[in-house]
């Protein structure tokens with residue numbers, strides 16, 4: 001049986017980043033995925049993910065995203081892939097908002113993080129938002145935070161590029177192979193799949209929405225899986241005002257709505273991608289409804305598109321479902337398994353993980369090879385839950 005320095009279980013956003021970072025440091029790596037990433041059955045598909053440098057979920061995330069942007073630029077240079085478009089991001093909120101983006105104080109935290117880390121930004125009142133971005137139907141008492149370095153990342157392209165580089169640097173990647181279980185012992189961890197048995201010094205479990213099932217036991221309850229839907233609405237009229245040069249990525253903490261709305265400029269020549277979040281019922285990757293009902297599309301248009309973007313029409317060109325794996329405090333878990341130091345759990349999701357994934361891959365590689373990381377992983381300990 002070949003023994004590896006590390007086995008990476010799951011080659012999505014986190015696992016592909018970890019495999020690349022481990023391989024480029026010369027480690028013997030085996031990456032395993034039940035599908036052939038990038039794929040559309042987990043949490044990392046749909047063409048775009050918001051990225052922003054001042055992080056409203058907590059200022060401790062900011063160093064991770066700053067480092068991720070650096071890593072993506074390195075990968076772009078090495079592979080020629082187009083990964084990161086940083087043409088600006090707008091966060092809209094108000095004192096009268098009824099929706100919350102992930103954590104209470106999201107807008108305030110964002111401004112505080114920008115100040116603390118010296119991130120370029122501007123505060124805009126409603127009149128200024130209307131002047132610059134008439135596409136947004138803001139109310140008089142709404143205000144904005146504009147960050148020129150925010151934008152979007154292309155998740156499938158990031159996974160593809162990192163897996164290509166991991167292979168180039170010598171990683172062994174097994175796709176369409178399912179991990180059935182793992183068994184940590186004093187001197188190694190053994191991983192059993194539907195095709196074989198492997199052993200390694202350490203195992204990174206980056207299983208996304210499958211994590212609760214793989215961890216089992218009483219840990220599973222800390223990771224709840226929720227179905228989310230992405231919508232692409234046809235601009236119908238002139239698309240120019242909705243292209244990235246004139247339309248930033250946005251997050252909008254709405255009034256008279258339970259949920260915020262967020263979205264992206266036109267990159268397909270026709271539609272804006274727009275989404276909200278739902279936390280009403282949990283699901284699993286096996287049982288989730290993968291199709292989107294016409295009623296869901298109609299409700300999305302009526303509640304979020306028409307009132308916010310009057311120039312966008314009701315025709316939905318495309319939808320996709322996706323899975324959030326959410327912890328009780330909307331934070332990440334990046335920590336060693338309480339039962340074995342040889343197993344590292346990596347669950348950076350809760351709906352905001354992608355922007356940090358390149359640096360998290362680096363942190364995971366450092367944990368495996370150096371026993372510690374340059375990144376502060378203290379806030380992501382499992383025992384806080």
Ligand SMILES: Cc1cc2nc3c(=O)[nH]c(=O)nc-3n(C[C@H](O)[C@H](O)[C@H](O)COP(=O)(O)OP(=O)(O)OC[C@H]3O[C@@H](n4cnc5c(N)ncnc54)[C@H](O)[C@@H]3O)c2cc1C
Nearest residue numbers: 010012013014034042043050179208210322349353354355
């Ligand atoms: C709709 C939606 C919108 C989002 N928007 C944003 C955003 O705008 N900005 C942002 O920063 N983040 C966002 N996120 C969050 C971000 O996308 C996730 O944090 C990130 O993609 C999670 O990556 P992951 O590696 O944990 O999971 P995944 O990428 O799903 O990878 C897990 C992998 O593990 C594999 N696997 C699982 N079990 C096994 C097994 N037993 N054997 C072998 N392989 C296995 C799976 O096949 C899968 O490939 C969003 C998420 C969703 C769903």
